[in-house]
Amino acid sequence: MIELRNVTLKYGEKVILDKVSLTVQDNTIKAVLGPSGVGKSTIIKLMLGLIKPNSGQVFVDGVDITPLKEADLYPIRRKMGIVFQGNALFDSMTIAQNMSFFLRENLRLPEEEIKQRVTEQIRFAGLEGYEEQLPESLSGGMKKRVAIGRALIFNPKMILFDEPTAGLDPVSSRKILNLIASLKKSNDLGAVFVTHIIDDVFAIADEVSVLYQSKIIFDGPTEQLHNSEHPFIKSILSDKILEL
Numbered sequence: 001m002i003e004l005r006n007v008t009l010k011y012g013e014k015v016i017l018d019k020v021s022l023t024v025q026d027n028t029i030k031a032v033l034g035p036s037g038v039g040k041s042t043i044i045k046l047m048l049g050l051i052k053p054n055s056g057q058v059f060v061d062g063v064d065i066t067p068l069k070e071a072d073l074y075p076i077r078r079k080m081g082i083v084f085q086g087n088a089l090f091d092s093m094t095i096a097q098n099m100s101f102f103l104r105e106n107l108r109l110p111e112e113e114i115k116q117r118v119t120e121q122i123r124f125a126g127l128e129g130y131e132e133q134l135p136e137s138l139s140g141g142m143k144k145r146v147a148i149g150r151a152l153i154f155n156p157k158m159i160l161f162d163e164p165t166a167g168l169d170p171v172s173s174r175k176i177l178n179l180i181a182s183l184k185k186s187n188d189l190g191a192v193f194v195t196h197i198i199d200d201v202f203a204i205a206d207e208v209s210v211l212y213q214s215k216i217i218f219d220g221p222t223e224q225l226h227n228s229e230h231p232f233i234k235s236i237l238s239d240k241i242l243e244l
């Protein structure tokens with residue numbers, strides 16, 4: 001479980017998040033929906049302990065990670081897989097090397113076990129036959145699946161996605177969303193994904209937090225979003241704006 005409790009985050013004098021609280025339960029898909037520049041990637045960075053809040057706390061499985069030193073954050077981060085917006089693949093490494101990189105760097109596992117985990121993820125991501133290719137030869141959707149496979153390689157309980165469908169065509173988007181939903185069912189995984197695309201939220205999110213002007217203006221089950229009286233939410237739903 002990940003919880004932000006009363007988190008305030010400033011860059012310089014500018015308040016990005018103002019007393020933001022939200023919880024991501026295990027085995028639940030939670031979306032954080034908000035317009036461009038509102039602080040969505042900042043929320044992901046806070047959850048990983050990559051940045052610290054000015055005030056408030058971030059809990060991972062009940063542990064307040066805000067006072068932790070870098071070395072103590074490593075085991076916490078290993079509970080979470082992360083898929084960056086641009087995938088952050090290593091251009092000069094093959095697909096198999098991309099997937100095994102962090103495993104090899106961080107855990108001193110026998111080579112046999114590394115191979116086995118990579119084979120599992122290649123199969124899961126539907127990338128058999130592409131093991132020895134470089135990322136540049138893959139489509140956008142396939143690159144995203146490599147990044148997801150790499151994020152799963154530590155067997156995390158939770159996976160964090162920064163804009164998982166940004167830049168993908170509708171068919172590839174749908175495939176990635178289905179993959180995220182299937183992770184919850186088949187691997188008991190929880191997921192949090194930040195997005196500006198409302199359709200993605202309705203497609204797979206159990207719960208949604210809406211971030212607007214530094215504050216959470218809705219937090220609850222996705223199907224209850226329609227009941228919100230907040231003018232911003234009413235306008236995005238009634239105008240059928242697909243992207244914020």
Ligand SMILES: Nc1ncnc2c1ncn2[C@@H]1O[C@H](COP(=O)(O)OP(=O)(O)OP(=O)(O)O)[C@@H](O)[C@H]1O
Nearest residue numbers: 011012016034035036037038039040041042043196
């Ligand atoms: N290191 C930084 N220093 C100063 N300002 C920053 C820094 N990182 C982000 N910001 C600003 O903080 C705000 C929130 O940034 P963030 O990247 O979290 O937004 P976002 O919702 O992910 O945006 P996008 O939709 O563009 O991905 C933006 O106004 C951004 O310009």
Ligand SMILES: [Mg+2]
Nearest residue numbers: 040041042162
């Ligand atoms: Mg962002």
